[in-house]
Amino acid sequence: MLARRTLALGRAAAQPIPLAAPSGARNMATLRELELRLKSVRNIEKITKSMKMIASTKLAKAQRAMNAGKQYGSANLEIFENSAAEETPKRQLYLVVSSDKGLCGGIHSSVTKATRRAFKEGEAEADTPIMVIGDKSKAQLSRALGNNLVLSFNQIGRDIPTFADAAAVADLITKSGVKYDVVNIVYNKFVSAISYEPATYRVLNEEGLKEAPGFKAYEMEDDVTKDLAEFSLANAIFSALVEGHACEQSSRRNAMDNASKNAGGMIDSLTLQYNRGRQAAITNELVDIITGASAL
Known part of the structure; x- marks a missing residue:
């Protein structure tokens, strides 16, 4: 028993005695x-301003590419308008166009919400397959419609999308073995430099073009119709990619601009708080000096 008490007293004696903190220690730590x-x-703030400048430069290039790529989409649109199908296609395939990069606001969520809305409102069947370009929308759709995802693409359009990227995607879709009558391409439509909206572009397959009234009026070989269907799909994907890329750069520039403004507001608030704390610490030190001098 005596040994235990001695050991306890020794441990207590070994612990350092806490010293009283100086009067201005808390203010100093806060400052x-x-x-x-x-x-x-x-x-x-420096990083966000730099990213805004980079996004502004890329946006100008993306808009030039988008204006050139829209010509492909306009040619496709004229083809499908003049060859409308007689009945509503039964087997649909959804192709969601996004990207792998973030820090661009809710641009990826817009196409994801549009796809989910199509399934919720009955525009698509419960077992309609979905293909996704970009990891961002893939991660979002896998939580809600994971059973419908059949194919995904990444590393597409890391800079400015090219027709080769679109042709590669169209080729993989054709060779995937997924049966469809029409491809619904969900992408972000460029409205202005500060706004965008989700849109859907419909592309018929080979059988749909053959049965279209506009094509029945002409005698065309099977190979020609097949090539036209594949080329039209690649054109539509390319048009959606370049327009979505322009929307992404615009959204990233706006997001970085808002982040820079928010950082500037935080800097002003923290600077004011820092100056008040510094002034209070100096006032306390002067009071201590004057009080000590008065005591002497």
């Missing part, structure tokens, strides 16, 4: 934290 936070927010 140091504010200073570190100010430095961090200023660095974030």
